Amino acid sequence: MNPELTSLLDRVRELAEDLDFTAVRAWKDEGTDRKAVGHMPIYVPRELIHACGMLPVGVLGAGDRLEIIRGDAYFQSYICHIPRSTIELALTGRLDVLDGMLFPSICDVIRNLSGMWRMLFPERYVRYVDVPQNFSSEVGGTFWRRELEQLWNDLAKLAGRAGGDDELRSSIAIYNENRREIRELYEARSREPWVYPASELYLVVRAGNVLPPEEHTLLLRRYRDLAAQEPGRHEQDLSRVVVVGTFCEQPPLGLLLTLERAGCSIVDDDLLLGLRWLTEEVPEDGDPLDRLTAAYLTSSCETASVYQPEGRRGGWLVESVQHNRAEGVIFCAPSFCDPALLEQPMLVEALAAEGIPHTQFKYSENTGQFAVIREQAGTFSDSIRLWSEA
Amino acid sequence: MLLQKEMIAGHYRALANAAEEGRKVVYTFVPGNLTELMRSFDVLPLLPEINALQSGMRKLSGGYISEAEKQGHSEDVCTYVKCDIGMLKKGNVGPTGEKLPEPDLLLLSYTGCFTFMKWFELLRQEYDCPVAMLHVPYQADGLIHDHHRDYIVEQLETEVIPKLEQVTGRRFDEDRLRERLALSVQAEDDLVWVLESAKNVPSPIDAYFGGVYYIGPMFTAFRGTQEGVDYYRTLRAEIEERLAQGRGPITPHGEVERERYRLVMEGPPNWTSFRDFWQMFSDEGAVVVASSYTKVGGLYDRGFRHDPGRPLATLAEYCFMINSVKSCNSFSVGQLLMLRQLEERTGVPGGFIESDLVDPRYFSAANIKNRIESYLQMLEQKRGAA
Structure with a gap:
């Protein structure tokens, strides 16, 4: 492997595994009075944080890298894993680097976690980001615009400097570019998945949680170039699959590797969805808050946490299968994940109507045993290939 | 209790006869319900959570949940949803044995329970x-905040009322709504009086197990009705x-003849073994004098936990117990922190038990009884030491 690619992959792996947020600390140390604002997975308008000169930091729990000692005391056994590892990170001081924390509306657990945060860390800025579930511009849009104004004012106070419209437009442009780069990488992966294995692509995209977007965009671009030039990445006889259910608590990297080793080539997924939430570019002119408001209403991706006013659920998944020429779907949801698991029967129905094969299993971010998953995914992959040949 | 049972049974009969009588049926949820508005359109509300809890009390929920799980619903998710889906798949026969009508409208009041949203998306797939x-x-x-209120009003005006008009063929009549609301106020005043009667020692009510019967009509279909007013008047007199x-x-x-413990209870009750669960407390002379559950359908009172005149420190007079249910993350996430905070602030130890709403597999009677008894014994010892 090209040493530069090796080094790039080493770096993104380190970033993913670093529970001390060293990169964020380093960024803060590079300037005076620099601040960072954390956010849980899925959508927060990171442009607002960026435009105030602060660093948005995606907090994705602690994966399989941290023994939970104190966090378990805050959650019953039937609650998913990400809140307990996030609390553990905070109680052990690892999140002290964050000057504020945003909790997007993913589910009841993350919402209540925002309340717990207020109680546990009363000196820190905390906000629950309650996105509208009404998508009319006059109704949901008016509400969301007011929420964004409040958030914008709060962030300006936290930053100690108000971001102006020009700064916000500039941040919108920077994030447009970042999302565009991620989209293009996904498209490239869909065309040639053997060039961009999911286990690599995932880490490269994930780095966007801790790096400034400008730097992350360059990293994405460089990875794409380097991977494309890498000799020896030839087309393989693997089953093309879409992985669904991974939008919040992230699977351990070992699980993605296991799927690949089991003969599955991931051609689309909902990993790290927050980094690519808006499916279209936000116009870079006009009133930037209006633009962000409209973007949420009209360009949000479809996922379990967002209400769908009309039609049957799962149309996006069928489209993804068709667009990416996938042969099957792997439902891979965290245990006790209400949105993913409540959504699943509706998605299964949508796939069944189209005769698209699927399989399902659950994981936890700290799952360490993959033998059963490997066997199941391997059987699924084999069955797809056998079935396709028949 | 008997009157309440009759009212609920009567409502299920009305639902069963809705089609014959040409009445429209709206499925909706308890929290944030708009009963007065629905009644002003003369539609019948049907509440899937109530179906589920009634099925739980009648020992029907276990079969329904199994049916839903067989059809691919995860064992990890809310059992109210699975009980409802299972009931639907088995013919939609309601808890009283009468077939339930299909909805003319699904009124999704999304008030902080994420599951509600998914629940009605699931039902939408089943009904046209x-x-x-x-x-x-x-x-x-x-x-x-003002923009919260504006957002809700806008949704009522542009989404909820037009759809009720569309379904019923009636125009919205604000005067009818006013009349309904006036009836609600009368009933609410009496309900608040009843719930606050628990401040007396001994308390004449149990504000959790008994409270379920007191809030039943208010949180289901009877707010804004004369029947509701009459029920609360009778209850108050009693x-x-x-x-x-x-x-x-x-x-x-x-009757609980000797009140030995005054408890504040957090979390919904278990329904599959409701009476046994209640008896575990009443046998020990433990009376619940305030509960969060009896506020899920509306904060009609500024009761014990929210009354600024009775600061949190007065909790010290009481004991605090959580029934944590597997189904409900809205309730569950944060309860352990709440328990710690209450203990720290009041010096009173809290009790913690775990069960579920309507899945009988998660009600372990021996364990729960053991925990309740241990907790109460510990309180007794602390009293002795004091």
Whole structure:
């Protein structure tokens, strides 16, 4: 492997595994009075944080890298894993680097976690980001615009400097570019998945949680170039699959590797969805808050946490299968994940109507045993290939 | 209790006869319900959570949940949803044995329970009817901001009312709504009086197990009706009498003659073993004098936990117990922190038990009884030491 690619992959792996947020600390140390604002997975308008000169930091729990000692005391056994590892990170001081924390509306657990945060860390800025579930511009849009104004004012106070419209437009442009780069990488992966294995692509995209977007965009671009030039990445006889259910608590990297080793080539997924939430570019002119408001209403991706006013659920998944020429779907949801698991029967129905094969299993971010998953995914992959040949 | 049972049974009969009588049926949820508005359109509300809990009390929920799980619903998710889906898949025969009508409208009051949203998306796949979504924003700072109120009003005006008009063929009549609301106020005043009667020692009511019967009509279909007003008037008169006689709460197993413990309860009850669960407390002379569950359908009172005149420190007079249910993350996430905070602030130890709403597999009677008894014994020892 090209040493530069090796080094790039080493770096993104380190970033993913670093529970001390060293990169964020380093960024803060590079300037005076620099601040960072954390956010849980899925959508927060990171442009607002960026435009105030602060660093948005995606907090994705602690994966399989941290023994939970104190966090378990805050959650019953039937609650998913990400809140307990996030609390553990905070109680052990690892999140002290964050000057504020945003909790997007993913589910009841993350919402209540925002309340717990207020109680546990009363000196820190905390906000629950309650996105509208009404998508009319006059109704949901008016509400969301007011929420964004409040958030914008709060962030300006936290930053100690108000971001102006020009700064916000500039941040919108920077994030447009970042999302565009991620989209293009996904498209490239869909065309040639053997060039961009999911286990690599995932880490490269994930780095966007801790790096400034400008730097992350360059990293994405460089990875794409380097991977494309890498000799020896030839087309393989693997089953093309879409992985669904991974939008919040992230699977351990070992699980993605296991799927690949089991003969599955991931051609689309909902990993790290927050980094690519808006499916279209936000116009870079006009009133930037209006633009962000409209973007949420009209360009949000479809996922379990967002209400769908009309039609049957799962149309996006069928489209993804068709667009990416996938042969099957792997439902891979965290245990006790209400949105993913409540959504699943509706998605299964949508796939069944189209005769698209699927399989399902659950994981936890700290799952360490993959033998059963490997066997199941391997059987699924084999069955797809056998079935396709028949 | 008997009157309440009759009212609920009567409502299920009305639902069963809705098609014959040409009445429209709206499925909706308890929290944030718009009963007065629905009644002003003369539609019948049907509440899937109530179906589920009634099925739980009648020992039907286990079969329904198994049916839903067989059809691919995860064992990890809310059992109310699975009970409802299972019931639907088995013919939609309601808890009283009468077939339930299909909805003419799904009124999705999304008030902070994420599961509600998915629940009605699931039902929408089963029924050919419109859905009206009402998103009530979360009050993270405990305040209702102007734009929250505006958002709700706008949704009522542009989403909920037009769909009720469409389904019923009637125009919205604000005067009818006013009349309904006036009836609600009368009933609410009496309900608040009843719930606050628990401040007396001994308490004439149990504000959790008994409270379920007291809030039943208010949180289901009877707000804004004369029947509701009459029910609460009768209930209040009954409790006034008990209070005057210095009597404790009545339970299915008799009267609590000696109030030994006054508990504040957090979390919903278990329904599959409701009476046994209640007896575990009443046998020990443990009376619940306030509960969060009896506020899920509306904060009609500024009761014990929210009354600024009775600061949190007064909790020290009481004991605090959580029934954590597997189904409900809205309730569950944060309960352990709440328990710690209450212990720290009041010095009173809290009790913690775990069960579920309507899945009988998660009610372990021996374990729960053991935990309740241990907790109460510990309180007794602390009293002795004091």
